Amino acid sequence: MTTTRPGSPTSARTFVVIGETNLARRVCASSKARKHTVHHLKEPRDSELRAALRDAPDGVAILLHDDVAALRYALAVAHISPQAAITVTVFDRTVADELRRLLPQCDVTSPADLAAPALAGPCIDPANAAVHHESALGTRAVTVRDTGPHTGPWQPHPTRLRRRLGHFAGQLRPHDGGTRLLVIGLLGILGVLLGDWTWLVGHGHHPAEALFHATRVVAAVGPATAPDGAHGYQLAASAAMLATLVFSALFTAGVIERMLGPRLIGLIGPRTLPRSGHVIVVGMGQVGMRLCAELRRHGVPVVGVERDPHAATARLARSLGIPVMTGHGGDRAVLEHLRLGKARALAAVGSDDLDNIAVAIAAHGVAPATPVVIRAGDHEAIAETRSLLPMGTVRDVTGLAAAYVLARLLDEPARGVIAHRHEIYLQRPDATFTHWPLTTRDLCPHLQPGTPTGITDSAGAA
Structure with a gap:
């Protein structure tokens, strides 16, 4: 190497x-x-x-x-x-x-394909210049030492069990107002059902019979029969039926909003919001999509942020099982809701360099200890930002692509490109740089x- x-x-x-x-x-x-x-x-x-x-x-x-x-x-x-x-x-x-x-x-x-490994590396670990997958050797990390870039094996820090537990903990986590109404309504209805069933079972009813009566209460038609003198149960059932009307309205409103909205984040399944150890990718364009796919390939949970919920890449993210929150990446409320303080890193990879700088500033204001990776290459102001605001790892996507294209024109063997600080290196097929x-x-x-x-x-x- x-x-x-x-x-x-x-x-x-x-x-x-x-x-x-x-x-x-x-x-x-x-x-x-x-x-x-x-x-x-x-x-x-x-x-x-x-x-x-x-x-x-x-x-x-x-x-x-x-x-x-x-x-x-x-x-x-x-x-x-x-x-x-x-x-x-x-x-x-x-x-x-x-x-x-x-x-x-x-x-x-x-x-986007050329830059994805160079962006994913510091997102996973700030010491990495890049992370890529080789069919024979598995996932390899590129680090830069005094003698230059070197490749070595890389293994994800969290075990598979921990990742599954984290994914399970993210189920039924509301992410917006409509989803919150849906979850509150659903949990309220289930709570009324469980409470009525527990009351009846505790007073000697068969579990099946108790479930039948509890279901009638949730349906707001009342129990089929009520024990003589059970005035306490009658009052409780009446209050439960009135509460169920409210919970049903909340649940219905949440369902309608989810049906009419883009549904970029799921309540259950692979598109739920991760709770910790994830990477927040701001800007779900071509570069953002490739970065999310690269991180998911290495077993790192991701969540995207996109201002336009109807963007073509946002719909593609849904088909790939990548959760995407609608909003501005520089919004403090959005970053806090995505648990930036628990995240592994934030990647600001929108098409506007100045927008990416604004997102990086907001991220440092919310969680100064969370590493930030910034996409650059299309605006001259980013060169000044490197020296004046050293707030994260900067990746010049245009420079990486230009290095590869120039190598191909000059018949130089190259399987990829990496960046370290202000330098760009060609990665050759024999693992040299x-x-x-x-x-x-x-x-x-x-x-x-x-x-x-x-x-x-x-x-x-x-």
């Missing part, structure tokens, strides 16, 4: 980068810094794409936010230049699988305001 540094390329190469995303600019700038020629296109027409591919480039990187457009450009590149190596970033797994089927030679990846420096996206001169949107070239200098 040694660490190596990338050597200088033996010859300059030519690459085509498609897209105006921060990832595309980062790949372009880093390629230019390595003295390679880059043809950078924003949204090329067919004629522009043919012109860029006329000289048979060594590699093509399609780095867009639109998965369908990425699929179209990949097919067009494969048709125009069949020998070109293609690397495409696609978020939707259905589109990615279809692209792999149509173009087996195409390297299809996703920034290569330090992989990148330049800032501002060094890409092609898509600055006022520049043409067609083909622009660079070869080591702007």
Whole structure:
């Protein structure tokens, strides 16, 4: 598990980068810094794409936010230049699988998939740079020492029995007003039933007969018969029937609200709120979803927070059995309700870097001892935040994706990427690591305001 540094390329190469995303600019700038020629296109027409591919480039990187457009450009590149190596970033797994089927030679990846192990590592243990699963060796943790990154086996700290006990304790835990009404109504009805049944059994009635009379009381039709002179029971049964009317109304209101709502959290089953040892993931976009899936894969309970209950990823989380609370991750009441103080970590992985900073500040205000992992990469202010507010582990998702894409363009073997502080490392198939420096996206001169949107070239200098 040694660490190596990338050597200088033996010859300059030519690459085509498609897209105006921060990832595309980062790949372009880093390629230019390595003295390679880059043809950078924003949204090329067919004629522009043919012109860029006329000289048979060594590699093509399609780095867009639109998965369908990425699929179209990949097919067009494969048709125009069949020998070109293609690397495409696609978020939707259905589109990615279809692209792999149509173009087996195409390297299809996703920034969310690349960043998930690097985000999951510090969520599980602040000492981890990443946690990933290997089919032959099981779960492996990457830690960074003085000599560089090293991999080793990792086992979850809580035993399976403790996780099951914690999951059982989370059953029937209300998480909002409607659920609270449902639970209060249900427990009230059950309490009336049990109390009436206990009274009758204690006064000599057969358990089956007592259950029959107690059920009639809960149904508000009264007992079938009442013992002569049992005025105390008659008063108690009358009060129980009146209380049941109230509890039934509460229960019905709760049921209706759950039926009309998105039902992202369950009362029973796998989507109940965890009580301790969990990770709170704020921002259930593509990165948040992949992070939740990665943590669940390692046996760590998770709960998501999403402002839009009708988001496509929120519905996907429901199908995967991941509980998602509707609300703002920077809301103190939400964090307290999710038991942030008992959580293993909080991950702020929304698409807005400044939003993630706000969530981290709120989390430190609620539970200063809980580790925080912050997604970054799309806003320049995050660089200042690293030095001024060292409140958590920062992961540059754009930088991780750019490192992998650049490695694929340069034919460097890489099975993943990890980050430690301000450094990025390629993880090679033989479990070694290569330090992989990148330049800032501002060094890409092609898509600055006022520049043409067609083909622009660079070869080591702007």
